[in-house]
Amino acid sequence: MGATLLGTGGGGDPYVGKLLVKQAIEDYGPARVVDVDELPDEGLIMTTAIIGAPTVILEKIPAGTEFRSGIGALAAYLGSDPVALMPIEVGGVNTLVPIATAVEMGIPVVDADGMRRAFPQIEMTVFTLHSLKAAPMSIADEKGNMCVFEANTNQIAESLARAAVVQLGLANAISCYPMTVADVRQCGIHGSMTYCTEVGRRLSQVQRGAPGAWDELLAYTEAALVFSGKVIDIDRRTTEGFARGTVVLEHLDDPSRTLRVEIQNENLIAFEDGEAVVTVPDLLCLLDHESADPITTEGLAFGQRLDVLAMPCAPEWHRDGMLELVGPRAFGYDIDYVDSWKDRR
Amino acid sequence: MKNLRIGVDVGGTNTDAVVVGPGGAVIAEAKAATTPDPIDGIKAAVDAVMAQVDKPQSLGKAMLGTTHPANAIIRRQDLDRVGVLRLAAPSSLGVRPSAAWPEDLRQIVIGPSMIAEGGFEYDGSPIAPLDEDAVRRFGAQCAESVAAIAVSCAFSPAATDHELRAAELLAEECGPDMTVSLSHTVGSLGLLERENATILNASLLTVAKRVVDGFRNTMAEAGLEVDSYLTQNDGTLMTVEEADRYPVLTVGSGPTNSMRGACALAGLADALVIDVGGTSTDVGILVDGFPRVSTAAVEVGGVRTNFRMPDLISMGLGGGTVIHTGEVDGNGEIRVGPDSVGYNVITQSICMGGDTLTLSDVSLVAGRMDGFGDRSLTEGVDQDTVAAAIDWVDGRIAVLCERMKASSTPLPLMAVGGGAHLVPEQIAGVSEVLWPPHHSVANAFGAAIAEAAGSVDKVYSYDASSREACLESACEEAKDAAVRAGAEEASLRITSVAEIPMTYVPGGGCRVMVKAVGPLAE
Numbered sequence: 001m002g003a004t005l006l007g008t009g010g011g012g013d014p015y016v017g018k019l020l021v022k023q024a025i026e027d028y029g030p031a032r033v034v035d036v037d038e039l040p041d042e043g044l045i046m047t048t049a050i051i052g053a054p055t056v057i058l059e060k061i062p063a064g065t066e067f068r069s070g071i072g073a074l075a076a077y078l079g080s081d082p083v084a085l086m087p088i089e090v091g092g093v094n095t096l097v098p099i100a101t102a103v104e105m106g107i108p109v110v111d112a113d114g115m116r117r118a119f120p121q122i123e124m125t126v127f128t129l130h131s132l133k134a135a136p137m138s139i140a141d142e143k144g145n146m147c148v149f150e151a152n153t154n155q156i157a158e159s160l161a162r163a164a165v166v167q168l169g170l171a172n173a174i175s176c177y178p179m180t181v182a183d184v185r186q187c188g189i190h191g192s193m194t195y196c197t198e199v200g201r202r203l204s205q206v207q208r209g210a211p212g213a214w215d216e217l218l219a220y221t222e223a224a225l226v227f228s229g230k231v232i233d234i235d236r237r238t239t240e241g242f243a244r245g246t247v248v249l250e251h252l253d254d255p256s257r258t259l260r261v262e263i264q265n266e267n268l269i270a271f272e273d274g275e276a277v278v279t280v281p282d283l284l285c286l287l288d289h290e291s292a293d294p295i296t297t298e299g300l301a302f303g304q305r306l307d308v309l310a311m312p313c314a315p316e317w318h319r320d321g322m323l324e325l326v327g328p329r330a331f332g333y334d335i336d337y338v339d340s341w342k343d344r345r
Numbered sequence: 346m347k348n349l350r351i352g353v354d355v356g357g358t359n360t361d362a363v364v365v366g367p368g369g370a371v372i373a374e375a376k377a378a379t380t381p382d383p384i385d386g387i388k389a390a391v392d393a394v395m396a397q398v399d400k401p402q403s404l405g406k407a408m409l410g411t412t413h414p415a416n417a418i419i420r421r422q423d424l425d426r427v428g429v430l431r432l433a434a435p436s437s438l439g440v441r442p443s444a445a446w447p448e449d450l451r452q453i454v455i456g457p458s459m460i461a462e463g464g465f466e467y468d469g470s471p472i473a474p475l476d477e478d479a480v481r482r483f484g485a486q487c488a489e490s491v492a493a494i495a496v497s498c499a500f501s502p503a504a505t506d507h508e509l510r511a512a513e514l515l516a517e518e519c520g521p522d523m524t525v526s527l528s529h530t531v532g533s534l535g536l537l538e539r540e541n542a543t544i545l546n547a548s549l550l551t552v553a554k555r556v557v558d559g560f561r562n563t564m565a566e567a568g569l570e571v572d573s574y575l576t577q578n579d580g581t582l583m584t585v586e587e588a589d590r591y592p593v594l595t596v597g598s599g600p601t602n603s604m605r606g607a608c609a610l611a612g613l614a615d616a617l618v619i620d621v622g623g624t625s626t627d628v629g630i631l632v633d634g635f636p637r638v639s640t641a642a643v644e645v646g647g648v649r650t651n652f653r654m655p656d657l658i659s660m661g662l663g664g665g666t667v668i669h670t671g672e673v674d675g676n677g678e679i680r681v682g683p684d685s686v687g688y689n690v691i692t693q694s695i696c697m698g699g700d701t702l703t704l705s706d707v708s709l710v711a712g713r714m715d716g717f718g719d720r721s722l723t724e725g726v727d728q729d730t731v732a733a734a735i736d737w738v739d740g741r742i743a744v745l746c747e748r749m750k751a752s753s754t755p756l757p758l759m760a761v762g763g764g765a766h767l768v769p770e771q772i773a774g775v776s777e778v779l780w781p782p783h784h785s786v787a788n789a790f791g792a793a794i795a796e797a798a799g800s801v802d803k804v805y806s807y808d809a810s811s812r813e814a815c816l817e818s819a820c821e822e823a824k825d826a827a828v829r830a831g832a833e834e835a836s837l838r839i840t841s842v843a844e845i846p847m848t849y850v851p852g853g854g855c856r857v858m859v860k861a862v863g864p865l866a867e
Contacts (some may be wrong), residue, residue: 064439
């Protein structure tokens with residue numbers, strides 16, 4: 001649940017990830033999530049994730065082996081085995097994949113990541129802001145096909161990975177950003193697994209109708225409920241493999257107020273009456289007004305009644321280079337970042 | 346001329362039957378109590394309605410909407426044990442079949458399971474060649490231990506070869522008596538959900554056979570020579586021969602029938618529909634004559650499927666809903682429901698001589714209902730309580746309608762079902778409230794007027810050929826399927842086209858879902 005919310009409309013449905021983890025735990029025993037301080041500085045940390053098209057992943061459920069073989073190939077290239085795995089993004093299905101793989105490998109998962117939300121491209125991590133490289137990296141499928149490659153920049157890493165995935169069936173394992181425990185400690189977003197669990201727990205309380213649950217959720221995430229409205233228009237299109245779209249909501253109490261949400265796989269920006277009120281990299285989450293279920297981009301439908309939640313991105317994002325990498329202009333919107341939580345940082 | 350049709354709907358409380366003539370005119374209607382063996386109730390309703398028909402020999406078609414299969418799953422009764430074969434290895438090994446099933450249902454239904462090599466990629470190339478030896482071994486394992494086998498396969502909605510070949514091999518191993526359900530015949534994209542639906546389907550085959558045989562026998566015993574059909578989740582028909590093989594496709598047909606029936610009875614294609622029963626109320630919305638379908642994954646008896654079911658909001662409000670007064674929370678306010686006396690409303694409510702204050706009593710005192718109960722018995726009922734209960738009903742119904750509407754434009758509301766009298770005449774945001782003629786049997790009427798359909802759900806590449814060409818090919822395929830299902834070719838229409846672009850990758854891939862519908866050929 002937390003993973004769906006932090007997916008901000010994209011990131012792939014965590015449902016399959018949940019089933020992968022369930023089976024891994026049944027077969028191999030419980031999962032261990034550790035704090036970065038519990039690991040030796042010089043230890044190697046590796047990531048693993050699903051990369052591909054969510055529509056294809058619905059049919060091509062992971063084997064589990066592709067994640068291990070991708071990690072194995074990269075470990076062989078580096079000449080060193082990982083002491084723990086780490087999610088690249090805590091948000092969407094990739095929150096859970098490393099847990100299943102780590103359980104199978106008998107190693108822990110680090111309570112940290114590089115986004116604490118979902119983003120569509122590999123270079124969009126806090127690691128890039130620290131000049132950590134996504135490469136060397138590996139892409140693997142379930143049949144034993146895999147490649148390990150170097151890339152000069154994280155942007156090139158992204159395009160090489162995308163090209164490999166098209167050849168390998170659009171549902172693959174990626175392992176990138178190999179780094180030391182010390183790197184994670186210095187550059188990663190700490191406690192993101194815990195954060196995700198806590199957000200999910202509070203959201204479940206909201207769904208059960210527990211008294212004060214909404215306030216609890218808003219307080220924990222420092223989020224604001226910016227709008228409650230009904231979907232009166234959806235425009236979807238696909239360009240260069242990314243689903244772009246616009247959703248317009250009409251306010252439930254005041255039909256003269258409208259909110260426009262711009263989507264590129266994830267919900268990116270909300271405009272009320274032409275003025276940006278929530279901007280990427282802060283999180284823009286759409287929840288069913290009645291059930292408080294997070295609504296994914298694919299699940300949006302005309303007439304839905306939604307609550308729009310704005311949550312500040314992880315504080316680790318706020319450093320030089322953030323806006324160039326993941327601000328509104330990085331996604332092609334000629335507007336400034338709206339820093340609603342400046343005073344609280 | 347065999348120009349009459351009979352529609353039968355088996356609900357939780359009542360089994361309804363209507364006979365419909367040319368142009369959708371209602372010739373006769375009847376209600377009977379739903380019985381423990383539902384075939385008894387069907388017989389009673391059919392006999393009662395046919396007694397009102399002058400020329401029974403004019404009856405040409407019979408349509409049944411029933412909750413038998415849905416109830417079998419929900420109650421975990423009469424389900425067969427199923428062998429589960431998935432053709433997708435080496436992909437999908439990370440999630441075994443029935444992984445997310447409720448334990449009690451799994452114990453009853455799931456027999457031997459295997460994930461064998463086979464299946465397809467999104468572009469139709471094989472993931473691996475079909476492992477025929479493994480399929481044969483699995484067949485041998487199933488031959489003595491299960492009643493049916495469910496076969497699913499990665500991307501089988503687009504490429505059926507491996508499922509069809511596996512069915513041949515299983516028939517060779519297990520003999521012709523073993524029934525095999527293939528996933529491409531019951532579900533759309535989404536391997537795990539389609540596999541679940543296929544397993545449920547296989548486990549329902551005995552139940553289905555009993556219903557279908559019972560329905561056919563009922564017709565034969567009544568001296569009627571008719572073509573028989575069952576209604577499916579989307580409000581369209583399948584033949585009894587198909588229903589025998591694909592019973593899981595009927596599990597959500599009840600609400601669809603009542604909404605389609607309301608639509609035709611009132612002659613409106615775009616409207617809200619409220620179906621008030623004895624215990625609960627469903628509100629849905631009709632767009633172009635069909636219920637808007639839900640986007641969320643639909644669970645059947647706790648199992649996730651990818652059926653497209655009507656988008657409904659339900660709540661505990663019905664003719665039998667109980668009103669709790671004063672002492673409940675001590676401050677003199679009332680609480681309505683959510684409990685209901687259900688079908689006992691005919692004995693337990695005050696206006697029928699009982700001692701439980703129900704919404705039927707309230708409706709009678711408030712002047713909304715007549716023709717049921719004795720007004721003099723309700724003289725002792727407190728007027729303030731009635732007013733407060735009516736306020737609650739009106740408030741809840743207004744919220745349900747508001748939640749279902751897609752825009753602020755007022756829409757008409759059609760009220761159907763046995764408890765439709767509870768619906769007020771004025772509702773904010775609703776242009777007018779209509780009680781169509783014969784509204785209490787709208788669901789049986791919906792079954793009687795149902796049409797035949799065909800659909801397609803495939804991934805196309807818009808870069809390989811144009812979007813227009815892909816959509817045209819999908820529409821043609823859907824129309825062919827509809828004609829095979831019995832639709833009249835000249836009257837076919839495309840009722841829905843949905844495109845879901847494949848995200849995160851280049852290539853112009855797009856999942857296209859098309860449905861074609863038409864009236865049954867005479």
